Amino acid sequence: MSKIAFIFPGQGAQYVGMGRDLYEKFAIAKELFHKAEKVLGLPISRLCFEGPEEKLRETENTQPAILVHSIICFNILKSYGVNPDITCGLSLGEYSSLVAADALSFEDAVSIVKKRGKYMQEAVPIGTGGMAALMGLTREQVQELIKTASKEGVVEIANFNCPGQIVISGEIAALKFAVELAREFGAKKVTMLNVSAPFHSSLLVGAGEKLKYDLERINIKAPKIPVVFNVTADSEDEPQKIRELLIKQVSSPVLFEDSIKRMANKGVNIFIEVGPGKSLSGFVKKIDRNAEVLNVEDIASLEKTLNQLGGILYESAG
Template identity: 55%
Template sequence: MKIAFIYPGQGAQYTGMGKEIYDNFSEAREIFEEANDSLGYDIARLCFEGPDEELMKTENTQPAILTVSIALTKVLSNKGLKADVTAGLSLGEYSALVYSGVLSFKDAVRLVKKRGEYMQNAVPIGIGGMAAIIGLDNETVENICCDVKDVGIVEPANYNCPGQLSIAGEIKALEKAVEIAKAKGAKKAVMLPVSAPFHCSMLKEAGFKLEEDLKEIYTYDMSVPVITNVTADYERIDEVKKMLVKQVSSPVLWEQSIRRMIEDHVDTFIEIGPGKTLTGFMKRIDKTKKAVNFEDMGTLDKLLSSLEVN
């Protein structure tokens, strides 16, 4: 068995996430306390009680998901589970880098709060957004993006799984792209309820600001290989910061990242964090591989049982 730990990104959050694990494991509580110290506010209360409108703010969502993901990871580590490789979708890449030892948790949680602020503020509300296109192949969607460039910026943003690609850019151009996608037979083409055009060139300014913060961050040796979103290949320790800057305005090559791990004989994928979005993607990418999620006591029991861990 070759295991990958995979981590979800923004959009997976919900009020109450992580509470059962916090209540049952001291190592999880320690991570929340460390986050509180680093951020200067009670991240546990935000995760467990909301309110939703605060949890949904990008600058809060990102440190909240990271904290829950690393708290869950500590529990698995104490159960003796280890990964041979790790990756995360967008924000989730920071969880992967913490697990691999490259970033300290206290640095990462502060960094992603800043990242959230920069990404949200890079484009004025109402100017940019995202859309999901389901049921068309990647090349068709890429061509649609080219077809509407006279209307405005639209670019591929998230290559999630076969037949599911999200695009990002200017609202008018996105609406035109959605219209064309429907005409070309997309099963679904809809605007997404997000307030910024994540992972496209409109966020380059956010990347530049993040780059300044990264100059102050120390990176450590990598104990577990990391697959990066930008290239869908193994991260080089000397390029971590550069990739994190590029990631802000580059498409997330998630399907390609999973396939890279499968090429290297990974057969068990454990999604660690709120929700089971990545587990769902796995079923579309390669349903012959084991894919399980861990977010609460129920999923922990199922995970340990499926892996025959006590």
């Protein structure tokens, strides 16, 4: 019997033009864009469809834009009878997961991620922190080089994306030293990321504290399907504990690789990336080579996924 996980992307997946064809074809896309605009007081549909890219890339705009697009794709899949057995998201994508699991209302999620983006951006002055992706090193090697580089300032592991890809985050001097060390350790590739803050590091503890105030004022319910959380790579049902995990998540490493392995161990063999981009699909293929990996971000990928799913589910039923 096939089990399906929906996985939701985080910041960096955005692009100008996202959601436009869905808006033109599906009433639910129009409805959700309009709802979001009412909550935000911001023409988020125009920002998604036309940009400008610099404006869409601003953290407090990016986060609601990706969430809205992701939840539109989720609702369209549901309308075709495709429902997840379990879900998770990378960083920001965790909020999309909670909406999909009916633990958080769409309106509350849109409102909170805009604030989250603002707090994350304000936590560290622009230009003083950053992030880098290291390819081809083990966890142990990265932990070792981080220990050495920390003498230059704060630098920490931010994301365990997949085998051989780990993201580090911190103050610029320490980050640059860590990048040099990574090359000495034999990293296949090192990429400085185009982000404006050192996300998922202890430098963002203050952003989590600000977010706590807002999270305590919204209604979080027990998820109707399991949500696997970034901080623990495990599911959680208790609303207050979910709040605590969302606060902690801002300044803690994202255990994405561990989360995918957890879901595979629970019998998931189909992973659908729901929302803009295909980064998570690439990670999943490296984590679980036996998994079927699909994505839905526009009409073309929706049609392809529905066709492939029909074949996979038919075979598993047979």
